[in-house]
Amino acid sequence: MNRFHVKKVAVLGAGVMGAQIAAHLVNVKVPVVLFDLPDQLAPTLPAARGSLPPEGAGSALGRPGGGTGPKTGIVAKAVEGLKKMKPSPLGVAEDAELIQQANYEEHLALLGDCDLVIEAIAERMDWKLDLYKKIAPHVAPHAIVASNTSGLSISALSQALPDAIKPRFCGIHFFNPPRYMYLVELIATPTTEPQILDDLETFVTSGLGKGVVRAKDTPNFVANRVGIAGMLATMKEVDNFGLTFDVVDDLTGKKMGRASSGTFRTADVVGLDTMAHVIKTLQDTLSADTDPFYASFGTPAVLKTLLEKGHLGQKTKAGFYKKAGRDVLRFELESGEYVPAGQKADEVYARMLKKPAAERLKLLRHAEGPQGRFLWAILRNSFHYAAVHLATIAETARDVDLAMRWGFGMKQGPFELWQEVGWLQVARWIQEDIDAGKALSKAPLPKWVFEGPVAEAGGVHTAQGSWNPAANRFEPRRVLPVHARQLFPELLLGEAGPRFQEAGSTLHEDKNIRLWTLDQEVLIASLKTKMHTISPEVCEGLQQAVEMAEKDFRGLVIWSGDEPFSAGADLESTLPAFIAVGVAAIEDAEGFMQQTMLRLRYAGVPVVSAIRGLALGGGCELGLYSARRVAAMESYIGLVEVGVGLVPGAGGLTYIARRAAENAASSTDKDLLKFLSEGFTAAAMAKVGTSAIESRKLGYLLESDIVVPNKDELLYVAVQQAKSMHDAGWRAPHRRRFPVAGRAARATIQGQLVNMRDGGFISHHDFHIASLIARVVTGGDVDAGTLVTEEYLMTLERQAFCELVQHPKTQERILGMLNTGKPVRN
Incomplete structure (x- = not known):
């Protein structure tokens, strides 16, 4: 059995991508x-951070945070920059200190301890080749070497490596x-x-x-070839139909099942310089002979103008858009x-x-x-381009569609x-436009579109x-051992595979919850409500799940198949009861939720929550x-009830x-307030963990x-945890006072809250809510140290x-949230 294990990774290049790759490795606990x-001019870092002895001098090289010295200023600056980036590349900012810093002059011996070397320097073939020659003597004999490049030829890059490394090199x-x-x-x-x-796929997937x-x-x-060609085609059609950037982004965002940022906001986020580089790669490495769409790869005039002005998008706070105070402005090429x-x-x-x-x-x-007409044109162009190039850029149509889902935020690939x-109907529409000269290229659709297995099956999946057009057959997914951990992998339309909604054996199901099992050993509870909110009916289902699990199973896993884990209590469903019966209905519902939580805590089998996405409030x-x-x-977890004026x-x-x-x-420190303050603050300020x-x-x-x-490995790991906890003799905690x-x-x-209120940091209603939170978490009107249940x-x-x-004021907040989805500050 292969046991390749990545114990340590080297990232070469502390630019934007290299530093962020290093940050993500830290997030997943990979040294x-x-x-x-x-950096010859960098100041010597404090001695407390540690410095490296001469190259090859021994064991001090391995500690986190080590590897710093008088010449690692470039890396130090990049690591410091990670703490300030938004969205944060780090799970918590202080983990930046776990990135070991090094330079190519003094510390190449560190490569010998690395199982994976990721090169992520600037997109210059000559620079990359020079670096490979320098590092080759120091790379461990088993290590994988990989180049993080967005488009340079991987085969050409490999030529600079010795024969011993070439078999272990890839992109x-x-x-x-x-x-x-x-x-x-x-x-x-x-x-x-x-x-x-x-x-490498195993490590990248699971690790x-x-x-x-x-x-x-x-x-x-794949993704940039199809995606950037699509963006260029979109910009061309924008000119053809005379539309503005904001209208196009409104059309090509969520309304089309794509990333909410649409086309031009996405370009700003990616960086217009990055986009220009990818375009240049297409221009330099392709031609009219190798790509029939080559004529549409010219750099758009508006992009040229923005680059000349130094407006590179979000990183320079100006691109296709910029903010002026609270207002958003768009660039107008004419003026x-x-x-x-x-x-x-248009609403139509x-x-x-x-x-x-x-x-x-x-x-x-x-x-x-x-x-x-614009929308049809960009869709037609995407279908046309993907079909013409499928055989040369990817093994199967699956690779193209997954790449566009995962790399460009599309709900569906082309x-x-x-x-x-309808496969043949769309194919005829596309070909009609090609013949009429309306498409971007005169290249006809490939024969396999109209004839043979694809036409007979009604599609490529x-x-x-x-x-696979090169092999002229439908090919199943590649299967590696790591894929067995994905019990319900993401499927494409037309693919066969397990779907969690129907999988396993169902023991109970209603419109709110499904109780089922995959293996007759662990029971799974899946919420079915909108946003997986928790209603009294869901609580009934969870209590039933505990009873069933205690009787016939080794554990209970709460997992709902997709995001979010749960957006909290179902306030909307309780409002009619509140209006009809009054506050007694709310008190009954809250009491039942509390009983359900205690039933889970003291269940006779281990209960494991498998959390993905939002887990807010009741979630x-x-x-x-x-x-x-x-x-x-x-996962984004927090007690956010303050946002709707509740606790x-x-x-x-x-x-x-x-x-x-x-x-x-x-602890030796028995001052409860010190241990209480962080939890109180998190609840009173509705703090949500951003990872x-x-x-x-x-x-x-x-x-x-x-x-x-x-x-996609969440359910597998949760089920294994439940089984191992049971097998280890797990028992519920004792009910005890504290x-x-x-x-x-x-x-x-309360004194601190008064200062915040009087200083204008919180409203009077915020003060009232926080005071009630303080009353609960301190135990009410009792002496310090009083034992309670x-x-x-x-x-x-x-x-x-x-x-x-x-x-x-709370009712204002609740209605505001239900009507607009945004918190009301009052």
């Missing part, structure tokens, strides 16, 4: 050393920002050993949490100035884009208005949408696999009252008080909880919750 050029293309973008493309050379690519697409060694590979933005698409097209795919495209195909509408409490949490890296009411404040007592009990790592720091995840890099901080601590907190504190929670529900 990393970040290299760049020596690896992260998308920016590396922490958040799911796609990673892997590219082999003719001399790359197949096992090397399998090993880094990414989705891998294997690309052919062609300019810009060379920024003008007010905010124009929206907004309605049109909501219709089923077949009806939608038929309407767009025959639209008379410029916005409708082949999926084409297939959903089938139960047998996805179309956070659902996790807190589980025996263990398994969280995807991109956590399903045990969240009780948890904060209990954890403070438990932490104090294991699973930060959620751990806030106390919503514990050190014993598991953070899973790959979202001390609270009492009225003196409450008075201290969870039920006692939950009663205080309910009282505070019900008091606020009746408050006019």
